[in-house]
Amino acid sequence: MAPNQPQQQPYPTMFPQQGMPQSANNGRFAPSKSAITANEVARATNVVAAVSTLFRAKVVGQESLLLSLMVALLANGHILMESVPGLAKTTGAKTLADAITASFRRIQCTPDLLPSDIIGTQIYNYSKGTFETQLGPVHANFVLLDEINRSSSKTQSAMLEAMQERQTTIGGELHPLPKPFLVLATQNPIEQEGTYELPEAQLDRFMLKEILDYPNPTEEVEVLNRIESGVIEAAVDDSQLIDLQEIVYLQQLVKKVYVDTSIKQYIVILINATRYPANVINPQLARYVENGASPRGSITLMQVARAVALINGRDYVTPDDVKILRYSALRHRIILNFEAMADKVHQEAVIDAIFAATPTP
Numbered sequence: 001m002a003p004n005q006p007q008q009q010p011y012p013t014m015f016p017q018q019g020m021p022q023s024a025n026n027g028r029f030a031p032s033k034s035a036i037t038a039n040e041v042a043r044a045t046n047v048v049a050a051v052s053t054l055f056r057a058k059v060v061g062q063e064s065l066l067l068s069l070m071v072a073l074l075a076n077g078h079i080l081m082e083s084v085p086g087l088a089k090t091t092g093a094k095t096l097a098d099a100i101t102a103s104f105r106r107i108q109c110t111p112d113l114l115p116s117d118i119i120g121t122q123i124y125n126y127s128k129g130t131f132e133t134q135l136g137p138v139h140a141n142f143v144l145l146d147e148i149n150r151s152s153s154k155t156q157s158a159m160l161e162a163m164q165e166r167q168t169t170i171g172g173e174l175h176p177l178p179k180p181f182l183v184l185a186t187q188n189p190i191e192q193e194g195t196y197e198l199p200e201a202q203l204d205r206f207m208l209k210e211i212l213d214y215p216n217p218t219e220e221v222e223v224l225n226r227i228e229s230g231v232i233e234a235a236v237d238d239s240q241l242i243d244l245q246e247i248v249y250l251q252q253l254v255k256k257v258y259v260d261t262s263i264k265q266y267i268v269i270l271i272n273a274t275r276y277p278a279n280v281i282n283p284q285l286a287r288y289v290e291n292g293a294s295p296r297g298s299i300t301l302m303q304v305a306r307a308v309a310l311i312n313g314r315d316y317v318t319p320d321d322v323k324i325l326r327y328s329a330l331r332h333r334i335i336l337n338f339e340a341m342a343d344k345v346h347q348e349a350v351i352d353a354i355f356a357a358t359p360t361p
Helices: 038-058 063-074 089-098 115-119 153-165 217-229 244-254 261-275 295-311 319-323 326-330 338-342 347-357
Strands: 079-082 104-108 120-125 130-135 142-146 167-170 173-176 182-187 208-211 289-291
Touching: 038 063, 038 089, 038 244, 038 295, 063 079, 063 089, 063 182, 063 208, 063 244, 063 295, 079 089, 089 104, 089 142, 089 182, 115 120, 115 153, 115 167, 120 167, 130 167, 130 173, 153 167, 208 326, 244 295, 261 295, 261 319, 261 347, 295 319, 295 326, 326 347
Parallel strands: 079 182, 079 208, 104 142, 142 182
Antiparallel strands: 120 130, 167 173
C-alpha cells in the first residue's frame, strides 16, 4: 500500500476518539509495507472486544478507565488510578484481571507494610536446617496496590523497583517477575493523615495516571440495578476468559505498529514544549510550570499511541492516537509550582495549551 493512500479500516472502532477533530487523510501515516497482517489485526480486535465486554458487564461507564487499562496491558506498562472512594478503581482493576487466565494478587497498603511483605523473604526451615525463599504477592501477573500512598516510603521504593526492573532480589538471589506483569495502583487524594505522597520521580515509573470522576445520574441508576440483579457479584464464565498467552502475543504485536517519522517528531515537539513552555504557550500560563516531562514522556506517548492504534484496528499510528490519552500520559510528568496550586491551575490546562499550540502533522 502506498503511503499516500488511506488504508481501509474494516474493524469497528472500540474506543471512538470523541471531542477531537479527525484527520482527513490518516492513511498517509501508513507504512508502504505493513509488518502486521489483517488476520493479526482481527485477532487483536477480537481479544480487545472480549475483554471490553467483560469489563462493561461489571463496571458502568468509566470508558476512559477501560481504555487506559487496555493500553497499559498491551503496552506492558503500569497504571496509577486516583479518585475519591467508591468510583470503581479496585473493581475495575480486579475485573480486568478476572477476564484473563492470569494470577492476581491484591495488596492493601498500610503504614506498617514492610518491603518483605511485598517482594518476599527467606524463612529458616528447622527440619532441613536451611533457608527457603518465600516469594511475596508481587510475583503475580496482575498486582493491585490498593491505596499505595498509605505505605511507607521504603515500601513504595521496593515496589517501584520491582516495577522498573521486573525482578526482585531475595537473599542475594534474583527472582524474575512473571510475564506479563502489570501493577494497578490506587490512591485516595482526599485523606492526608497516615499517607506518604509518591515523589514525582517515582510517579514517572507509571505509564499512565488516570483520574476518575463521579458517574452521571443515569450511570448511577444502572449501578444500583446491576447490584440489585446480582450482575456485579456474578462469576465470569470460564469459556469467556482470555488466555494469558493472547495478551503476551498482543504485547509483541504492539511493538510492530508503524510510527511514521512525522509522528515521532510531533511527539518530541510536544514533550520539548513541556520543558520550555514559555516558547510555545501564553507566558502567564507557562510560569506555573516547574519541570517538564523527561524522555520517558516521549517513549510513553509513542507506546500509548501504538496500543491505541492496535485497539482500534489499525497497524499504524495517527496524531489522534497520540492525543487521546494525553492527560493520562503527561499529567504526572509535568510538575507545577506552588503558585499554580494557589491559583488552582492544573496540569490539564498546560497540556491542552501545548497541544493546541503545536501544529498537527
